[in-house]
Amino acid sequence: MAPLLAIEDLVVEFRTRGGRIVALNHVFLTVQAGETLGIVGESGSGKSVLCRTILRLLPTPPAEIKGGRVMFDGEDLLDAPEARLRQLRGTALAMISQNPATALNPVWPIGDQITEGLRVHGRIGRREARKRAVELLRRVGIPSPELRVDEYPHQWSGGMVQRAVIAMALAGGPKLILADEPTTALDVTIQDQILALLLDLQAASGMALVLVSHDMAVVAETSDRVAVMYAGRIVELADTRTIFREPRHPYTVGLMQSIPRIEGGAGRLRPIPGQPPSLADLGPGCPFQPRCAVASPDCATTPVAPVEIAPGHWSACLHPERVGALL
Amino acid sequence: MSVAAASPAGRAAAELARWPGALKIGAAMLALIVLAGLAAPWLTPYDPLTQDLVNALQPPSARHPFGTDNFGRDVLTRVLYGIRIDLPMGFFMTYVPLIYGIVLGALAGYFGGWFDAVLMRILDVTVAFPFLVLIIVIVAILGPGVHNIYIAVFLTAWTMYARLARAEMLVERGKDYVLAARTLGFGPWRIVFRHVLPNIANSSIVFSMTDFVLTILLVSGLSFLGLGIAPPEPEWGTMVAEGRDFIFDAWWICTLPGLAIVVTGSALSLVGDGLAQRLGERRHALL
Amino acid sequence: MTEPLLKVENLVVEFPGRRRLVDWLGGRPRPVARVIDGVDLTIDRHETLGLVGESGSGKTTLGRAILRLVRPSAGRVLFEGRDIARADAEGLRGLRRRLQMVFQNPHSSLNPRFTVSAAIAEVLRFHRIVPEGDIGAETARLLSLVGLGSEMAGRYPRSLSGGQRQRVGLARALAVRPSMLVLDEPVAALDVSIQAQVLNLLNDLRGELGLTMLFIAHEMSVVRHMSRRIAVMYLGRIVETGTTDEIFGNARHPYTQGLLGAVPRLEPVKRRRQAMLQGDVPSPYAIPAGCRFHTRCPRAEDICRRVAPPRVRVSATHEAECHFAGSPSVVPA
Numbered sequence: 049m050a051p052l053l054a055i056e057d058l059v060v061e062f063r064t065r066g067g068r069i070v071a072l073n074h075v076f077l078t079v080q081a082g083e084t085l086g087i088v089g090e091s092g093s094g095k096s097v098l099c100r101t102i103l104r105l106l107p108t109p110p111a112e113i114k115g116g117r118v119m120f121d122g123e124d125l126l127d128a129p130e131a132r133l134r135q136l137r138g139t140a141l142a143m144i145s146q147n148p149a150t151a152l153n154p155v156w157p158i159g160d161q162i163t164e165g166l167r168v169h170g171r172i173g174r175r176e177a178r179k180r181a182v183e184l185l186r187r188v189g190i191p192s193p194e195l196r197v198d199e200y201p202h203q204w205s206g207g208m209v210q211r212a213v214i215a216m217a218l219a220g221g222p223k224l225i226l227a228d229e230p231t232t233a234l235d236v237t238i239q240d241q242i243l244a245l246l247l248d249l250q251a252a253s254g255m256a257l258v259l260v261s262h263d264m265a266v267v268a269e270t271s272d273r274v275a276v277m278y279a280g281r282i283v284e285l286a287d288t289r290t291i292f293r294e295p296r297h298p299y300t301v302g303l304m305q306s307i308p309r310i311e312g313g314a315g316r317l318r319p320i321p322g323q324p325p326s327l328a329d330l331g332p333g334c335p336f337q338p339r340c341a342v343a344s345p346d347c348a349t350t351p352v353a354p355v356e357i358a359p360g361h362w363s364a365c366l367h368p369e370r371v372g373a374l375l
Numbered sequence: 376m377s378v379a380a381a382s383p384a385g386r387a388a389a390e391l392a393r394w395p396g397a398l399k400i401g402a403a404m405l406a407l408i409v410l411a412g413l414a415a416p417w418l419t420p421y422d423p424l425t426q427d428l429v430n431a432l433q434p435p436s437a438r439h440p441f442g443t444d445n446f447g448r449d450v451l452t453r454v455l456y457g458i459r460i461d462l463p464m465g466f467f468m469t470y471v472p473l474i475y476g477i478v479l480g481a482l483a484g485y486f487g488g489w490f491d492a493v494l495m496r497i498l499d500v501t502v503a504f505p506f507l508v509l510i511i512v513i514v515a516i517l518g519p520g521v522h523n524i525y526i527a528v529f530l531t532a533w534t535m536y537a538r539l540a541r542a543e544m545l546v547e548r549g550k551d552y553v554l555a556a557r558t559l560g561f562g563p564w565r566i567v568f569r570h571v572l573p574n575i576a577n578s579s580i581v582f583s584m585t586d587f588v589l590t591i592l593l594v595s596g597l598s599f600l601g602l603g604i605a606p607p608e609p610e611w612g613t614m615v616a617e618g619r620d621f622i623f624d625a626w627w628i629c630t631l632p633g634l635a636i637v638v639t640g641s642a643l644s645l646v647g648d649g650l651a652q653r654l655g656e657r658r659h660a661l662l
Numbered sequence: 663m664t665e666p667l668l669k670v671e672n673l674v675v676e677f678p679g680r681r682r683l684v685d686w687l688g689g690r691p692r693p694v695a696r697v698i699d700g701v702d703l704t705i706d707r708h709e710t711l712g713l714v715g716e717s718g719s720g721k722t723t724l725g726r727a728i729l730r731l732v733r734p735s736a737g738r739v740l741f742e743g744r745d746i747a748r749a750d751a752e753g754l755r756g757l758r759r760r761l762q763m764v765f766q767n768p769h770s771s772l773n774p775r776f777t778v779s780a781a782i783a784e785v786l787r788f789h790r791i792v793p794e795g796d797i798g799a800e801t802a803r804l805l806s807l808v809g810l811g812s813e814m815a816g817r818y819p820r821s822l823s824g825g826q827r828q829r830v831g832l833a834r835a836l837a838v839r840p841s842m843l844v845l846d847e848p849v850a851a852l853d854v855s856i857q858a859q860v861l862n863l864l865n866d867l868r869g870e871l872g873l874t875m876l877f878i879a880h881e882m883s884v885v886r887h888m889s890r891r892i893a894v895m896y897l898g899r900i901v902e903t904g905t906t907d908e909i910f911g912n913a914r915h916p917y918t919q920g921l922l923g924a925v926p927r928l929e930p931v932k933r934r935r936q937a938m939l940q941g942d943v944p945s946p947y948a949i950p951a952g953c954r955f956h957t958r959c960p961r962a963e964d965i966c967r968r969v970a971p972p973r974v975r976v977s978a979t980h981e982a983e984c985h986f987a988g989s990p991s992v993v994p995a
Contacts, residue, residue, distance in 0.1 A: 090853040205942040235716040235880060240924035241937040262854055265926035269933045292930040306858035308887035310925045316865070317887070319858030323823050551771035555831065558729055559785050559838065560758040573775050 050122070051078035052256050053102070053224055058116030060094075060101055063109055069327040071097045071111070073280045074353065079224065084250065084257040086271030086288070088264055088303065090324050094280040095260045099228045103143055104133050121223065138165035142217035146229040148209040152201040159185070159197035162216045169220065184215040189245055207238035211245065218249065224256045231266065243270055264303055265310075268292055273360075276300050279325050279335035282354055286361040296357055296368035298340045301375060334366065342370040398649020404642035412458030421449040423456040423609040432625045442627040444618065446607075450627060453609035454635045460610045462639070464521070465591040468528040473583050476536025477576060483537070484544025485567050494537065501534045510593065511602065519602045524594065535586070536579050543575035577654045584647025588640040595636055611636050665743060667842060667874050668728065670703040673737035673747075675720075675727050679947055695946040697723045698734070699898035705842075710868065710875040712889030712906070714882060714921065718943040719895040721878050722766075725844045728876065729763050730754060741842070759789060762835035766847035768827035772819040778805070778830050779815035785837040804833040809863055825856035829863070836867070842874040849884065861887060882925050886910060891979070894918045897943060897954045902987075904980035914974070914982040916959050953985065961986060 060072040072094050079085045089095045100106045102118055104125055118125040120141065125133065137143075145151050152161055159181035167177050178197065185193035188211040201209055210230065217225050227246065231239035247270060250257050261267050267274055267288070274291040276284040276299060284297035295301050302320035322339040334340070337347040347366055354362040365371065394402075411418065427447030435442045441450035483491040501509065513527035547553060548571075556566045595612025597603035604610040606617055611632040618629030675698035685693070697720045705711045715721045726732045728739055730746050739746040746757055765771035772781060782801045786792055792800045802812045808829040819827055828848060835843060848864070849857040861884065868875060877888045885892055892909045894902040894917065902915040913919045923938035941958045944950055950957050956966040965985055974987035 090855060207942055235943075236882070236924045237716060237920060237937070237939040238942070239926075241940065243926070243933070244935070244937040247933065263926070264854075265928045268928055268930050269926045272932075288930040288932075292928070303854060304928060306855050307928070308858075308861070308883045309928060310883040310886065310922070311927070317858040317862055319862060320855035321859075323825070324853060324855065551765040551767050552773045554726070554731055555763070555765060555771050555834070556773075557731055558758060558763045559788070559834070560755045561788060565788075570773050574773070 051119075052081045052083075052121060053077070053079040053258075054117075054119040055098075055102070056117045056119070058098075058101065058118065059114040060097060060106070061112050061114050063112065064328070066328050070330075071280050071327065072101065075116070075280075075282055076354070077275060077282065077285070079256050079258060081223065081256055082250070082254045083273065084247075084259060084271045086267030086274040087258065087260045087277060088262065088267050088274060089277035090262060092279070092324055092327065093277040095277050096228055097280075098277070099143065099226045099258070099260060102226060103137060103141065104128075105143075135169060138169045139220035140223045142220060142222040142225045144210075144213055144217050144225060144227040144230045147233050148206050148213055149233070151213045152209060154201050157198045157200060158204070158212050162212060162219055165216070166219050180219070181215075184218055185212065187218065187249070188212070188215045189241075190215075206234055207241060210234060210238075210242055214242075214245065214249070218253075221253075222255055224258065226258045226260070228260045229262065230259070232262070239266070246270070264307065276303070279330060280327060281335065281364060282362070283336065283364045284362065285354065286358075290358075290361055294372075295375075296361065296363040296371050297336075297365045298342050298371055298374060299336050301371060302339070302341075305374075334364070341374060342367055393653065395649045395652045397645045398653055401642050401645025401647075401649055404638070405646060408458060408639055408642060409462065411455055412462060415452070415455040415459065418455060419449065419452040421452040423448060423453045424607055432621065432628075434625070435627055441631045442625065444614075444628045445621060445625070450614075450631055453614060454611070454632055456609040457611045457614065457632065457635065458639075460604065460608065461591050461594060461636075464524075464594050465587050468525065468532065468590045468594070469583050469587045472529055472531075472533035473536050473579060473586075476533030477540040477572065477579050479533065480537030480540030480542075481544045481567055481572055481575065484541040485548055485563065485571070491541075494541075498534050498538055501531055506531065507593070507596070510597070511600075514597060514602045519597075519605070521604060524597060524603055528590065528593070532586070532590070535582065539579050539582060540575055543578060544571060547571045547575055581647055581651040581654060584643050584650065588643045591636060591639060664707070666704040667707045667709075667742060668703070668705040668876070669738075669740040670701055670724075670728065671738045671740070673698055673701045673703075673724070673727060673739060674735045675723055675732055676735045693947050696898055696949060697946050698727060699949065701737070701895075701898075701900055703893060703900060703903075705874055705876060707841075707874055708872055709891065710877055710889045712885035712892040713876060713878045713895060714880065714885050714892065715895035716880060716921075716943055718897070718946070720898040720946070721880075721895050722846055724895070725763065725846045725876060725878050728844055729758070729761060731763075759838045760840050761842045761844070762838060762840040763844045763846065764828070764832055764835055764848045767851055768824045768831065769819075769851070771831050772827055774819055776818075777815070778810075778817050778819075778822075781830065782834055782837055785834055789838050791837060791839065800837075804837055807836065807867070808833045809859075823856070824852050825860060828852060828860055832863075832867075836871070840873070842876070844876045844878070846878045847880065848877075850879065850881070857884075864888070882922060894921065897949060898946060899954065899983065901955065901984070902980075902982040904976070904982075908977065908980040912976070912980070914976055914980070914987040915955075915984045916961050917955050918982075920958075920960075953983075955984075 055075060055077040058072050058075040059070065061068050062071050075098060077085070087095050087098070097106065101113065102125065113126060152158065159178060162181045162184055163177035166172055166180060181197050182193045185197060190196060190208060190211055204212065231242050234242060243266065246257065259267065259270055271288050273285070273287050275282050276297065278299050284291065284295065284300045291300060305318040306320055308317060320339050325335050331348055333348040333350050334352045337343045340347065344367060350366060352364045352366055354364040356362050357368050425448070429447060430443050431445050431447040433439050433443040439449050439451065441454060443449055479494060483494040509531055510527045513530065514523050517523040517526060553566060553571060556570050594603055595610070595615065598610050598612035599616040604613050606613055614632040615629040621628050674696065677695045677697055679693035679695055701724060713721050713724065723732060727734050728746070734747045737747065741757055741761055744753065744757065749757055776784070779801050782804055783797050786797050786800055801815065805812060805814060810826065810829050814826065822830065849860050852860060867873060877885060879885045886906055889906055891905050892903065893900045894909070894915065896917050902909065902913065902918045909918060910922065913922060920939035939958050944957055952968045953966040953971045956962040959966065971983045971985045973981050973983050975981050976987060
């Protein structure tokens, strides 16, 4: 079956004062219908740029799409005209952004914002739109939505606003939702609620979900497959169980070992040494090599590309066989 | 990152390279105007005050590029000497109130309490009157003359800066670096003057460029109304006022000093826009 | 038993709210937010106490009240036996040399106009920690203490990474040679791989310098890693305290249980469960009557809506404010 979303060899560059930087370096990904794909990475890894590129919301310039394809449901989004993109964004393709506080317009009633897309694309009337807004708010777990549909964002808590943002994304009946750190700005207990809600909605509607997070644990609990990003590249991609049980990239291992575990096991953490690299000065070899425990001298000079080391398991490491020793 | 630009000259060059176009053009214009004012005695063979009635009301020519006025004085000479009056007045009337305005506003914002309450009431009262009307009333009470314009402006112009600085201080006061300074035991004066003031001065400095233009217009305007600098001083506004009677016969007498006001104002506005852009960029880089 | 280094007694912090015109006309009083509502806390010398809670729990305000960055409305904060809440300016200055704070946001906790060395030297000079001639050497020592090379000395904050800034903030706090640090979410704003570096550094410094710490965080896992004892805060009160083992193995307050259950596990097992706690933290302007947690509590009964729960002693080190804290948990942690 053809995947719902297939990204092939995507290259995005940014022009800055210091020259060109490669924000996405030959990125490839697939998302099947109804699947949850987790994308983990730190700041600067390119995960947000990737989301925006898929939606074609990157400001160009400074960004420039240098190559590749983003096939969504059979059409290349990179070739699609702006009118078609606008139509897709309101319907089949939706995004949930990180900061609920700025995701809604503060001077508009929430209900109107949720159904604005429907009114633009589906040409439904005001009364019908209001009914849909109430219905959508009920689906995302807002109590007594018929009373709250006319309220403004500042009257709602951060968790409730994020629910409204999700309702907005659901309004067009999307086939794919891109959630860019949807719970990072929220408390753990609210994160718990939002993740449960997203998974429930997904189970009910069969939509696919791309969940971007810096938190390995969030991804572990929610995703079917996981992509690990570093310095604008996909460095490892596999199903969730494999990523956590048999990782084959040292960065993946480093990410897991550097967070304290809720299950305990005190003792010293094993941090990844050094700093995330600056995209402006990367060498020809593996970008993780300066921080890597299993690097060999040729890692600094040999360009690495992801290799399928087992069916469905990709690793961009010259020495994937050495990674097991780190566990 | 030009962190490592070692020499001061190198650092200055690097900073200059980052200036937006508006700032470069504005600063160049302003520098030329200042130079022209300083070099006025060498740039022109005439005296700004000596009358030469034989040559009165000459149109612009090679000998008198801006023509002569009804007393036969060279208009270009008077415009150049006018720089020496208008620019310093604008400067002092803008930057002296700026200094104590920022300080008062910052202190009120930091300490709050009765001082803040009193200051805010004063600000409210001054804002209730149109600025120009307020100045005219004060000058009318005190009598015309340069000194009284200074007094009137010093009494009123600081309020804008106090308002700006107070608002910014209210924001900065809650930031972690201020809390850190308090935690380290630093006293309030040290925190306000050493730590916060340099961080909140930017917006006032940007605003001051617009204010500078307005102050020059104010001086000219008051002089035009007869409340400011009296003839025969070569003040631009006074010259426009004097030339008014001859506007149909000798357009150059009031138009060209007016043009000087416009050009100076444009230079200052460009500097203001450019500074806003550059300082905004820098602030952005800090985030 | 020796006197604890820090003792907080019945601390209350209130913030006045905005009084609307209709309230004023209706003769209603100005609303008051009780952000800290009667907190008791002790920290022994060389101990690290972890303080957890959601945003709105008052944990940051508690940290700031301990340093007298906000003024308490009632209660006492005894540090080395002296009351910080009532100290005069001179006394406060002395106390602040013994008690320091590390802030959450590395982007705003350093003055953008001071170089690293200037920021540290200012502290050394102001408190006359070392003679003028030794300031350069002491600055270098402090930088190496927090794992920064001396090449950082001339840099401005904007050219430092988040982790490096956090280290500079730490060096500045350590410059006065304090005996206690209040750390307000010191790693929350950092990248995952950098968090571990900073946590390890804090652990090392604690041993090396014999520091006492109040470690404030919203992440249970980070607190577990850093502390031997934990206090859980909800809506201005400490609802449960205990050793780390007691809190993680035998939590008695439903809120603590909910917090623990809400943390995602690092296990590739797709979740099939409902959220542990529903709803949001209520507003501190309108604290629920009875038990303040009853609006979100899965166990709440009639008594919870009427009577504020007593502080139930589970063990010598373990207390919980819940009517049912005496009986073992129903919700498995």
